[in-house]
Amino acid sequence: MSTLNDGAASLAHELAKAFLARRGHSHASMTPSEIAETKVDPYEDTPKYAKAAVIAICGAIALLGLANLFTIFMRTKLGSRLARTRAYRRKVAFYRWIETSQPKAAGWIRFPTAGVIGIIVLFWLFIGIWTFAQQPYYRSRWNVGSPPLAMRTGMFALGCFPFILAFGAKWNLVGFVVGCSHEKLQVFHQWLSHLFLILSLLHTFPFVVQGTHEIRPNTDGLNPHGYSQLYYSWFVSHKVYYWSGIAALVPLVVLCWGSLAPLRNRSYEIFKLLHIVSAILFSGFFYVHCNALLTSWRYIWATAAIYFTSVLVRFGLILVRNGRHVARGRVEALADNAVRITVRLPYNSGHRWTAGQHYFVNFFKVRPLESHPYTVANAPRNDPSSVASPDRLVLVFRINPLSGLGPRLLSLASSSSPTTPVLLDGPYGGLAAANRDFGRHDALVLVGGGAGMSFCTAVLEEVCGRVLREEEGVRVKKIDVWWAVRDEEAKTWFDNQIHRATEYLPKGFVTFHLFVTGAQPSDESKEKLDQEDEPTPPCSAAASCATSHVPWRKTYVRPSLPDLLTARFCAAPDGSTLGIASCGPASLTTDVRRAVAARQKVIAFARAGAERGVAEVELHTEEFEW
Structure with missing residues (x-):
């Protein structure tokens, strides 16, 4: 029996040595205690860590997908009855409180919402606790095996790799499942990339620590100079694992640190090329x-499949939608360094968008190798009588007249032929991507900051059109439009659109408030503060107006959105519902989110019969910066 035991131990010893040798480890003999050491968190079992990362991320996506399905169900007749119950509204308000709560920015560091922070922190804790709570971190000798700490972190990083590209793709299957657009997933793309970098460093350091502190034995006569294990493996044996790891780590650092907001915003095109x-x-x-x-390699090939499928679908749609008809856009200069691009689209062009969506637009005659995202400032035609007539897509955005696209667009606008072919990639985002229906609310508040008013104008056109057509399920009785701009002249940007969308609605159905944040008005105009503009005849379609015929109520001050929204919540009829759509700079959307979160908390935790004012608030935000 003892002979059999000795034979089995010897066989196990030889198998362990052969196993390690196949994976680049030393052929040096191991003692029985070292063989037993390799069975604690063994090398061959480390793929379980990559699988765990995949399961955790897929589980989170599945849960959010179920929440998205529940949102869709609530639009049915049965769901709509359930949505009016107090118990449902309290539970939804609690969920939205977490979803919309957002810490204030600390300098250039912007924080996501509390819900996103919670998901990120939980996943980081899951990875971190499993990484450091499990022992051992190192093997007793270099030739016994790779440091377990390095293997754990390397495999965790490998499991995250496919999702980094999945979250960053424009045509995004994850977004379809969870009910959001690609720009909303950028925060997960960024934070998962930083986790990947940290795990990669933790994968590297154990090899460096153990490899530099241990001298490779010269029992085989191959290390007469007494090099360390790491130096010998890299520079003498030329093992591929070591130089390729450092070669991958350098561009990874550039990918993560070069994407920080100050560097990315300072020169976006350089950032994009380096990325x-x-x-x-x-x-x-x-x-x-x-x-x-x-x-x-399974994870690498899975990553390639995910990414290239997204790319092929995206460029296939671009080809299908633009191949039959390359649209042309007419460029028009507007007040306050803004331009309007009006793109005429025949009915069979293949382009279909909904309110609030954006396109990546390439201007052939300006910068043919660049594309930039712009929100469509108008809703598509829904009049059955206009099926065969051309549709138009309107883009309005502010420019820098001294750099970037600005000088060339201004030059084109003043030329004898102010048109350019445009390549349209999209549409993306908007209310449809988030499965939101603002027509079901009793009232709406549209909040725009600068050119972010493009989003609000499109939503206004769509909702007003549905009200006028008396579509089933549309309950909107009141719309407030709040627009913060630097220059009062900017109110003419959307003048014709707003007038056409609201001219047949009852007076007072839509109220307009303009907050001018730039230069203060003259003494004469100060007497007219908080007075409505006198309506003027509509402008011609070929020229912009010098004055607005939309009855704006003007205030020459930066709006305090938390105070305005709080007052609006309290002034609403008891038990009513309110939809809020916001688009603008990060500071504006942060203020809106924080005010809405405060109201959601009141709804979620108020005692029965104690709540007053609006009973449900639904928020959708778009931002300039992703």
């Missing part, structure tokens, strides 16, 4: 570094 080049370099070196060890 693409660094991503290609990293992917190549990462593929070499994995070297088909364990199940590593």
Whole structure:
């Protein structure tokens, strides 16, 4: 019996050595205690960490997908009856309180909402606790095996890799499942990338620590100079794992740190080029570094499949929608350094959008190699009598007249032929992507900041059109439009659109409030503060107006949105519902979210019969910065 036991131990010893040798470890003999050491968090079992990361992320996506399905169900007749119950509204308000609560920015560091922070923190804790709570971190000797801490973190990073590209893609399957657009998922793309960098560093350091502190034995006569294990493996043995790991780590640092807001916003086009080049370099070196060890290449090929499927679908749609008819846009200069691009689209062009969506637009005659995202400032035609007539897509945005697209667009606007072919990539985002129906609310508040009014104008056109057509399920009785702009002249940007959308509605159905945040008015105009503009005849379609014929109520001060929204919540009829759509700079959307979150908390925790004013608030925000 003892002979059999000794034989089994010897066989296990030889198998362990052969197993480690196949994976680049030393052929040095191991003692029985070292063989037993390799069975604690063994190398061959480390793929479970990559699987755990995949399961955790897919589980979160599945839960959010179920929440999205529940939102869709609530639009049915049965769901709409349930939505009017107090118990449902309190539970939804609690969920929305977490979803909309947002800490204030700390300098250039912007924080996501509390719900997003919770998801990120839970996943980081899941990875961190499992990484550091499990022992051991190192093996007793270099030749016994790779440091378990390095293997755990490397495999966790590998499991996250496919989702980094999945969250960053424009045509996004994850967004379809959870009910949001690609720009909303950018926060997960960014924070998962930073986690990947941290895990990569934790994967690297154990090899450096153990490899530099241990001298490789010269029992085989191959290390007469007494090099450390790491130096010998890299520079003498030339093992691919080491140089390729550092080669991948350098572009990874550029990808993560080069994407920080100050660097990205300072020169977006340079950032974009470096991001693409660094991503290609990293992917190549990462593929070499994995070297088909364990199940590593499965994740790399899965990542490639996810990414290239997204790219092929996206560019296939671009080809289908633009191939039959390359649209032309007419460029028009507006007040306060803004331009309007009006794109005429035949009915069969393939372009279909809904209110609040955006396109990535390429202007061939301006900068043919660049594309930029712009929100469509108008809703599509829904009049059955206009099926065969051309539709038009209106883009309004502010420019820098001294750099970027600005000088060329202004030059084109003043030329004898102020048109350019445009390539349209989209549409993306908007209310439809989030499965929101603002027509079901009793009242709406549309909040725009600067050119963010494009989003509000499109929503206004769509909702007003549905009201005039008396569509089933539309309950809107009141709309407030709040617009914060630097220059009062900007009120003419959307003059014709707003007039056409609201001219047949009852007086007072839509109220307009303009907050001018730039230069203070003259003494004469100060006497007219908080007075409505006198309506003027509509402007011609070919020229912009010098004065607005929309009855704006003007205030020359930066709006305090928390105070305005709180007052609006309290002034609403008891038990009514309110939809809020907001688009503008980050500071504006943060103020709106915080005010809405405060109201959601009141609704969620108020005692029965104690709540007053609006009983349900639904918020949708769009931002300039992703």
